[in-house]
Amino acid sequence: MAAQPLGPFDEPALSAPDGPSSVAAPDSTLNPSANSTSGNSTPDSAPNSAPNSATLQPLPRLLLAPTSTSAGSVLDPTLQPPIDGYQLDTGDRLQVEIFDVPEFSNRIYLVLVDGTISVPWIGSVRARGLTPQQLASALSQAYRPFVKTPIITVNVLTPRPVRIGVSGEVNRPGSYAIEVSNRDVAPNQLPLQWPDVTRAIVAAGGITPLADIRNIRLRRSDPSGTPQDQTLNLWQLLESGDLSQNILLRDGDMLMIPKASTFSSEEVSRVARASFAPETIGVNVVGEVKAPGLIKLPPNATLNQAVLAAGGFLRPRAVSSQVDLIRINPDGSATARRIPIDLQAGLNEETNPLLLNNDIVVINTNGVTRITDFLRVLLSPVDNLSNLRRLLAPSVPDFQ
Structure with a gap:
């Protein structure tokens, strides 16, 4: 009975021990004269009679078949690696052996960038897009002028990334x-x-x-x-x-x-805490906190955790009732939100949202501190001028 085609999400049964592999079985027994002298046969050593139809001998299954599943479900991935039907391409490392031909024992081939492998006596053979079974059949056909009814095995030792x-x-x-x-x-x-x-x-x-x-x-x-x-x-x-x-x-x-x-x-x-979550995320906390800078936080960190990890508000300079959250979007743009903060609140989108990697939390300066800082900056040139005059006093003549 012909095998039913597999759907794109079905994980078919494995057919080989170390990776995708197959054996191209002979039409009949090996030709004893094919390797009787030098080990290399010639096209004249091919049988005169027409060979029987080639048959494929599947290897025994190494794993138990999965139980039946409902439509749309996925077969157990621990039992069904997606190897059967594996299509070869650049980077696959293959082992090709011809039974009873010592010259081909433990030969390793790499599928080249053009999708071919180079084998003795034949030269380049296309492997890209073929399954190991199809490649074994193609090699069997190519070697028949040289080896009578060859038995060829193709194993994928190391699949490509x-x-x-x-x-x-x-x-x-x-x-x-x-x-x-x-x-x-x-x-x-x-x-x-x-x-x-x-x-x-x-x-x-x-x-x-x-x-x-x-x-x-x-x-x-x-x-x-x-x-x-x-x-x-x-x-x-x-x-x-x-x-x-x-x-x-x-x-x-x-x-x-x-x-x-x-x-x-x-x-x-x-x-x-899942294995597919990052261990930490990086959040920049800037402004009026005790320890501003890049803070490493757990991936489920909230806004409150970032503020507290940065040492908390720097009082009396900080605005402790609200903060600015700046987020870099995937398209390179940035969005800013002003969020009322409550250090006692649990996780919620309004006052204590989740943070993402590379978020920026800005703790603003309150009004009184801004006025004080402005006056300090405004008066600082006068102070600097006085200091300069004091330094230059010994060398500047007194015109009074």
């Missing part, structure tokens, strides 16, 4: 190349570091306190190139450990983290 786009409520939105690490795993084990959603968010600097982690949108193209969206709920990951929401990513995936419309102090505190 996965390119992911991350936008929305993260500290550093943009495009990221995340490496797939399988260098430290034991033989016949799966790579343990295939990029997932939380790893991509961490690469983008972590979420902001304004992120809506219940409605993260993942956009992935299906085999025909049509983009399809799926909504992920990382709150379920925090609340109940639902790993199915932390889906494994594929090359070209895009993540969009929207802005939440409502906040609660309990949820903000829990999200700030």
